[in-house]
Amino acid sequence: MLVGQLYRQVRNRFRQAGLSTPELDAKLLVSAALEMSVSDLVLNETDEVGFHGVELANGHAEKRLGGMPVGRILGEREFYGRSFRLHAATLEPRPDTEVLIDAVLHRSDPESPSLMCDIGxxxxxxxxxxxxxxxxxxxxxxxxxxxxxxxxSANASSHGVGERFFPLCADYLSALGQAESSSAGPGLDWIISNPPYIRTAILQELSREVIQHDPNLALDGGETGLEAYVRIVTDAVHLLRPGGQIAFEIGYDQAGDVKKQLRHHGFGAIEIINDLAGNDRVVVARKM
Incomplete structure (x- = not known):
């Protein structure tokens, strides 16, 4: 079988199954099975594929047709132009979360040292x-x-930032203490999180790709979907330096409730940022 034939065979199976991105999924899975780049898939479409390559590509296809996301099959997912290793205990990074990255970067000076905290x-x-x-x-x-x-930690090392990455096993901000920061004392410059925000009652309405392959701990936001925000904001006000900022990813209908929590704890300069689909996606606020 030729490279091009194998790709089209897998693509057609994905089309028939009604997958949302059959061409992209087929390109990623077949190119990975053949250990070549996606662009080489086109350039080398008349090359012969060995038995092992065909078997591996078909095995990937079977897993995809069974509901496993491409990233889980390959064990990695691209995010903001970088490849990240996945684990069963981790959420698969989504493109929508890149809005959170942009929000923080647009409000940060790359020449200034900052102490940041990523929760979850x-x-x-x-x-x-x-x-x-x-x-x-x-x-x-x-x-x-x-x-x-x-x-x-493995991802931090592979991208050359391990020396500035400090992992800590903790439930939200509990391990950082409750000491008030002052204008003369230490404090965090940023607290950032994409916390669990799905209401418990609607978890089962999510796609099977999410339910079966993303950890429940990273999805379940409790009865209201707001439990994580309440806990984080309550502690964040004690840990951020004056003028420090907080940024959350949120569900499309949670902006109003998260803003109330932030205002209640004295945060100001609250901004709501939309994703490419026009939905509320990120909240940014400043400790006043």
Whole structure:
């Protein structure tokens, strides 16, 4: 079988199954099976494929047709132009979260050293990306899962930011204490999080790709979907320096409630940022 024939065979199976991105999925899975880039898939479409390559590509296709996301099959996912290793204990990074990265970068000076904290770091996609883009910053990366922290640490090392990446197993901000920061004392410059925000009652309405392959711990936001925001904001006001900022990813209908929490705890300069689909996606605020 030729490279081009194998790709089209897999693509057609995905089309028939009604997958949302059959061409892209087929390109990623077949090119990975054949250990070539996606562009080489086109350039080498008349090359012969060995038995092992065909078997591996078909195995990938079967997993995809069974509902496994491409990233889980390959064990990695691209985010903000970088590849991140995945683990069963981590959420698969989504393109929508890149809005959160942009929001922080647009409000940060890459020449100024900042102490940042990423809550629920998972793969470390947020933390590692910000460290890579802000070379004078340091990051405390919190997660309740030791497995997730190991995955994030590996990603930090592979992207050359491991020396500025400090993993800590903790439940939200509890391990950082409750000491008030002052204008003369230390404090965090940024607290950033993509916390669990799905209401418990609607978890089962999510796609099977999410339910079966993303950890529940990273999805379940409690009865209202707001539990994580309440906990983080309550502690953040004590840990941020004056003028320090906080940034959250939010659900499309949560901006009003998150803004109320922030105002209640004395935050100001609150901004709501939309994603490419026009939905509320990120909240940014400043400790006054």
């Amino acid at each position: 770091t998972g793969t470390g996609a947020i933390a590692v990306t910000l460290l890579a883009e802000l070379p004078r910053s340091s990051m405390i990366a919190l997660d309740l899962s030791e497995d997730a922290l190991a995955c994030a």
